[in-house]
Amino acid sequence: MAKVLDSKIPAGPVPEKWKEYKAHQRLVNPKNKLKLDVIVVGTGLAGASAAASLGEMGFNVINLCIQDSPRRAHSIAAQGGINAAKCYQNDGDSVYRLFYDTVKGGDYRAREANVYRLAEVSNNIIDQCVAQGVPFAREYGGMLANRSFGGAQVSRTFYAKGQTGQQLLLGAYSSLSCQVKAGKVKLYTRYEMEDVVIVDGRARGIIAKNLVTGQLERFSANAVVIATGGYGNTYFLSTNAMGCNCTAAVQCYRKGAFFANPSYVQIHPTCIPVHGDKQSKLTLMSESLRNDGRIWVPKKIEDAKALQAGTKQGWEIPEEDRDYYLERRYPAFGNLVPRDVASRAAKERCDKGFGVNNTGLAVFLDFSESINRLGIDVIMQRYGNLFEMYEEITDVFPGDVANEINGVKYYKPMMIYPAIHYTMGGIWVDYELQTTIPGLFAIGECNFSDHGANRLGASALMQGLADGYFVLPYTIQNYLADQAVWPKVPTDRPEFEEAEKGVAAEIDRLMNIKGKRSVDSIHKELGHIMWEYVGMGRTAEGLKTGLKKMHDLEKEFDTNLFVPGSKEGLNVELDKAIHLRDFFTMGQLVAFDALSRNESCGGHFREEYQTEEGEAKRDDENYFYVGCWEYKGKGNEQQPT
Numbered sequence: 151m152a153k154v155l156d157s158k159i160p161a162g163p164v165p166e167k168w169k170e171y172k173a174h175q176r177l178v179n180p181k182n183k184l185k186l187d188v189i190v191v192g193t194g195l196a197g198a199s200a201a202a203s204l205g206e207m208g209f210n211v212i213n214l215c216i217q218d219s220p221r222r223a224h225s226i227a228a229q230g231g232i233n234a235a236k237c238y239q240n241d242g243d244s245v246y247r248l249f250y251d252t253v254k255g256g257d258y259r260a261r262e263a264n265v266y267r268l269a270e271v272s273n274n275i276i277d278q279c280v281a282q283g284v285p286f287a288r289e290y291g292g293m294l295a296n297r298s299f300g301g302a303q304v305s306r307t308f309y310a311k312g313q314t315g316q317q318l319l320l321g322a323y324s325s326l327s328c329q330v331k332a333g334k335v336k337l338y339t340r341y342e343m344e345d346v347v348i349v350d351g352r353a354r355g356i357i358a359k360n361l362v363t364g365q366l367e368r369f370s371a372n373a374v375v376i377a378t379g380g381y382g383n384t385y386f387l388s389t390n391a392m393g394c395n396c397t398a399a400v401q402c403y404r405k406g407a408f409f410a411n412p413s414y415v416q417i418h419p420t421c422i423p424v425h426g427d428k429q430s431k432l433t434l435m436s437e438s439l440r441n442d443g444r445i446w447v448p449k450k451i452e453d454a455k456a457l458q459a460g461t462k463q464g465w466e467i468p469e470e471d472r473d474y475y476l477e478r479r480y481p482a483f484g485n486l487v488p489r490d491v492a493s494r495a496a497k498e499r500c501d502k503g504f505g506v507n508n509t510g511l512a513v514f515l516d517f518s519e520s521i522n523r524l525g526i527d528v529i530m531q532r533y534g535n536l537f538e539m540y541e542e543i544t545d546v547f548p549g550d551v552a553n554e555i556n557g558v559k560y561y562k563p564m565m566i567y568p569a570i571h572y573t574m575g576g577i578w579v580d581y582e583l584q585t586t587i588p589g590l591f592a593i594g595e596c597n598f599s600d601h602g603a604n605r606l607g608a609s610a611l612m613q614g615l616a617d618g619y620f621v622l623p624y625t626i627q628n629y630l631a632d633q634a635v636w637p638k639v640p641t642d643r644p645e646f647e648e649a650e651k652g653v654a655a656e657i658d659r660l661m662n663i664k665g666k667r668s669v670d671s672i673h674k675e676l677g678h679i680m681w682e683y684v685g686m687g688r689t690a691e692g693l694k695t696g697l698k699k700m701h702d703l704e705k706e707f708d709t710n711l712f713v714p715g716s717k718e719g720l721n722v723e724l725d726k727a728i729h730l731r732d733f734f735t736m737g738q739l740v741a742f743d744a745l746s747r748n749e750s751c752g753g754h755f756r757e758e759y760q761t762e763e764g765e766a767k768r769d770d771e772n773y774f775y776v777g778c779w780e781y782k783g784k785g786n787e788q789q790p791t
């Protein structure tokens with residue numbers, strides 16, 4: 151890996167060029183019968199919306215997803231909502247304000263031009279989704295309802311109970327299905343992209359594995375779009391779906407696409423705490439809960455100790471002995487501070503011994519005040535499915551009365567703790583969402599551009615759908631306009647042959663290690679290393695130790711991995727092994743980037759660089775750039791010194 155500094159971050163308003171896209175649109179008008187093929191990898195919100203839009207515009211789209219249906223993509227997990235600058239609340243919102251909040255929330259490290267465009271199209275997304283029939287929550291009078299999310303002092307988040315991602319995905323899926331029926335999109339479910347094929351320096355196709363038969367297949371097209379999500383599962387335990395992986399992105403990186411800002415990893419403050427070593431997944435409790443839930447720990451250390459020992463319960467602690475530390479430290483935003491700030495503040499309290507569960511790694515999220523004020527029915531309307539999800543996992547229902555002190559009812563609080571959630575880093579893209587490989591585009595969570603060092607809540611869905619419905623379908627035409635005269639590359643070219651052979655050789659290598667350790671046991675160990683040394687608080691020394699441990703563990707993976715079964719047919723363990731190979735590359739990238747960034751910023755917190763109050767200390771003079779990493783071959787990674 152070598153680091154390239156990209157300090158030319160375009161800033162300011164949208165370039166004039168944006169207005170010219172309409173001209174290119176004519177090129178792909180179905181009436182012109184141009185045969186331009188585009189591969190879209192992924193059917194999350196970004197991929198499904200892009201494939202549907204490209205199909206509608208007349209392209210022939212090949213769309214791949216790992217799951218058996220696009221409806222099962224990870225985006226379905228999104229709970230809280232999606233931002234837009236509609237200003238339905240008349241609270242002073244505007245395109246500029248959404249742009250400003252997003253840039254500020256990202257600790258000023260997002261590419262401003264992209265964010266401005268994002269804010270501009272945010273309102274169109276809501277209109278588009280309403281037209282598709284997405285059942286957003288409504289006020290009594292029929293207007294779409296809004297709630298607030300972290301880092302904003304206006305209410306701009308549109309939502310569908312606690313299942314916004316699912317409803318948006320169903321909308322995108324119905325558009326996609328229309329195009330499948332119209333013959334413009336060919337959908338390949340249970341297919342995984344394993345490599346990108348480069349011909350004469352341009353992305354011309356992919357090698358994919360049919361996950362059911364185990365066969366490798368070649369796909370050729372005029373352009374390739376990856377919409378394959380983030381790399382949070384490098385940490386093993388995260389709020390991401392178990393199938394989330396970074397294989398497609400890492401493979402593009404190996405083929406020459408730059409990887410930008412990998413150390414910007416988001417740790418979400420409101421997740422159900424880890425409860426044991428056998429756990430394989432963490433569960434998010436949506437940030438929307440911070441609208442009505444108050445976060446606190448005891449003021450007195452003896453109360454905290456009693457909670458940890460199980461001799462006291464949270465609801466036995468009276469109001470005056472509770473420390474609502476976010477409201478105390480950040481009165482302007484209170485419980486709705488950005489995620490990086492809330493996560494660090496929880497860690498700070500727990501590190502000082504004020505944690506509230508048996509591990510000492512949890513804080514309370516308490517609805518007593520809002521239930522007393524609004525009534526349980528209103529709270530259930532807003533968060534019912536989240537309360538039920540919490541009860542299913544912990545056996546505690548946050549709407550149950552637990553105690554009454556001085557005539558005030560106290561309800562059972564949730565316990566929460568920060569966990570890995572989202573990755574702001576990703577494949578580097580330019581303003582047109584094109585990577586450093588011509589013809590290869592990256593959209594949604596797998597690119598790096600819009601969230602800087604920290605993503606604000608409800609803005610990932612906004613970005614995924616902006617990219618898919620409104621940005622990529624136009625920008626890709628600037629590339630394809632020149633490609634219209636080029637014939638599609640046949641799949642029997644040597645470049646396809648070579649790429650397929652490479653994938654097959656890797657599969658054989660993994661199958662033939664025949665060691666003793668399962669994929670999960672090694673992945674779990676990698677996750678421990680990542681969390682401990684490359685997690686919420688990082689130090690130069692810890693990062694070097696982490697890199698050394700990762701290096702040693704990767705050797706163990708290469709020599710002692712056991713993949714049962716055969717490469718023919720369905721073999722989930724083999725697929726996980728391929729993903730783990732790439733999580734190793736990713737983990738090292740995150741650590742190298744974190745080591746080279748001698749400052750704290752957003753989701754990247756270096757303990758050496760903090761203020762006296764424990765806040766992140768940015769160094770804009772030296773680290774304002776986007777750090778791009780270029781692959782230099784296995785074994786040529788930078789070694790820890």
Ligand SMILES: Cc1cc2nc3c(=O)[nH]c(=O)nc-3n(C[C@H](O)[C@H](O)[C@H](O)COP(=O)(O)OP(=O)(O)OC[C@H]3O[C@@H](n4cnc5c(N)ncnc54)[C@H](O)[C@@H]3O)c2cc1C
Pocket residue numbers: 191192193194195196197214215216217223224225226227228229230231232314315341342343344377378379380389390391394395397398434436571572593594595596607608609610611612614
């Ligand atoms: C629990 C949870 C709650 C969230 N809540 C919110 C919220 O309320 N608001 C918000 O804005 N954001 C939220 N987010 C974040 C948001 O859901 C994601 O960032 C967003 O959905 C990512 O969309 P995507 O299309 O980029 O990727 P994904 O939804 O991850 O989709 C990736 C797609 O790529 C496919 N894929 C991956 N690799 C390959 C491969 N090699 N070959 C073929 N296909 C591949 C997968 O099958 C999948 O279809 C939440 C995230 C989580 C985990």
